[in-house]
Amino acid sequence: MTITAPQAASEVQPYRWRWVALFVILAAEVMDLLDALVTSIAAPTIQKDLGGSSSMVQWLVAGYTLAMAVGLITGGRLGDLYGRKRMFVIGALGFTAASLLCGIAANPEMLIASRVVQGLFGAVMLPQGLGLIKEMFPPKEMGKAFGMFGPVMTISSVGGPILAGWLVDADLFGTGWRMIFLINLPLGLAAALAGMRFLPEFRLSNATRLDLVGILLVSAAAFLLIFPLIQGRDLGWPAWTFVSMAASIVVFAVFGRYESRRAASGKDPLITPSLFRKRAFTGGLVAGLAFFTGMIGLSLVFTLYTQVGLGYSPLKAGLTGLPQAIGGVVGFGLAMSGLQEKLGRGLLQIGTAVMAVGAAVLGVTIHLAGTDVSPWQLAPGLAFVGIGMGLTMAPFFDIVLSGVEPHESGSASGTLTATQQLGGALGSALLGTLFFDLLKSQWSFGSAMQVTVWVEIGLLALTFVLAYLLPRKALAEQTGH
Known part of the structure; x- marks a missing residue:
């Protein structure tokens, strides 16, 4: 058919x-x-x-x-x-x-x-x-x-x-x-x-x-940013790594200009340029990049900390993260019970605050318990991180896509989802590199983990502030609710 x-x-x-x-x-x-x-x-x-x-x-x-x-x-x-x-x-x-x-x-x-x-x-x-x-x-x-x-x-x-x-x-x-x-x-x-x-x-x-030209430009820009962030540490941060990261900004700018010209000439662009004239969408992209960078980066570093630093087996490490996953279910359930429609953007900001509190509890627990920290001691902080994550992610896509015109919705959804994945790559690069650099400088696993936690709290604070660029609530007639 x-x-x-x-x-x-x-x-x-x-x-x-x-x-x-x-x-x-x-x-x-x-x-x-x-x-x-x-x-x-x-x-x-x-x-x-x-x-x-x-x-x-x-x-x-x-x-x-x-x-x-x-x-x-x-x-x-x-x-x-x-x-x-x-x-x-x-x-x-x-x-x-x-x-x-x-x-x-x-x-x-x-x-x-x-x-x-x-x-x-x-x-x-x-x-x-x-x-x-x-x-x-x-x-x-x-x-x-x-x-x-x-x-x-x-x-x-x-x-x-x-x-x-x-x-x-x-x-x-x-x-x-x-x-x-x-x-x-x-x-x-x-x-x-x-x-x-x-x-x-x-x-x-x-x-x-x-x-095809747009695909090549955006691929090159992303690679020029991520590759030196990950490989720079192993190579001793030579000058070309910084040149590459600077060049990525230039290539992203070239990509944006090319897409605008392509749209003006009547051709179908890879990303609809008019989207970036909408404050809610652009703010949402930046907020989403900060949020997913921290979330994915912290997840990777925590897994390394539990297995390499604490000596947990892979199964024990997986079970240790269970409170965060269950917390995510609870947070998402709370959001779907009516809080999302009632609070809108406020729920997203409450979620980032709860997540930051959970991360702080996690950092303090690691500091106080040292290398003898148990999965049960880590559970409260992880649970709050998960609840905050669920509360934040539930309204995110609806609110960011609010105000997007119907003919822009396909490009907007694809771009937003791609930004989520790019945040994952950036988080693995940034927070992973920070963690390994600290270990290389003779920091303990616990201390390196604590620094990573505070960087995540900073990214959550940035997400909280950027959320003010979003509309207070998603528009029902545009989001399909």
Whole structure:
């Protein structure tokens, strides 16, 4: 079944297959989320097995998220051009093949390269599912369909680190850490086969060509920033690392000017330039970058601290983070109980404040307990971090996208999601580099962890202030509520 007109897929797709198709899409989302979570838990074990410098640990996370960030900007457009079902299946098969390459990697370079390929194919796969949901479901069922993401993502975020720790410790069939990637093989193949059978084909009849120059410019700008941040420490911070970071700003500026000229000439830009004339959207991008940089960076450093600094096993490290995951569920549940509609931007700011309090409690606990700190002692701080995270993330996308015109919504959503992934790469680079630099300077693991916590609190404070650029509440008629 191929739909090329603006006709909605919900008009032609049998009702029973819409829900089957939704579960196929959810399976793909779970694969991506698990791969983003499990690598941090397994990273110390991977480094022991394959060798490599500390920057390899950072690249395991940053390589995937950076490739995802760049790819997401164009992933949705590929579906418009060549068909969403086709690109979903290609993305799922590519993601599965890259998972196999990760699982059989013989050295750090092969593993990192395979992670980058994973991220690129994930960026092809994920936007197709979200687009198909909008086409398959009528407006009255849309909320129920998207509502399925909350519990599925929550269960994955709670179970992912524990599953990763168990798989590494269980050493199934002698595979050790490799099983965290090999487990994607049956999941990915099942998603691809089910996608071929149950997903409807959809493409836009008036879709334009890809903005290849824009893709190259934004990819180069992101690489020029992240690469020296991660590799600079190992190389002794030579002058070219600072030149590269400065050049990234120039290339980002060139990218913005090119996109404006492309839009003015009537061509379809990679990112709609008019979005950046909206204070709420631009402020939201910067606030989101600060928030996700701190959140992902702290998660990576905390995992290294528990395993390398405290000597926890991968499973114990995964279980130690459980209070944060449960706290996230509680925070998200509180937001959905009516606080989001009532407080709007205020809820986002309350969330960052709660998260900062939790981080401060975590830092003080580590300072007082020293190397004898137990998972139970870490639990209160982590729980507050999780609750604040849930409260912050629940209203974030709705509020930032408030005021975006309908014709800008696709570009805005893709750009915002890409910024989330870029924040993950930047967090792995910045906070990871800070942590390893402090260790190299003979700081203890506990002291280095405390500094990282205070940097995270600073980023949360910045997020709190930048939130004042956002509207007080999301506009119901523009966000679909």
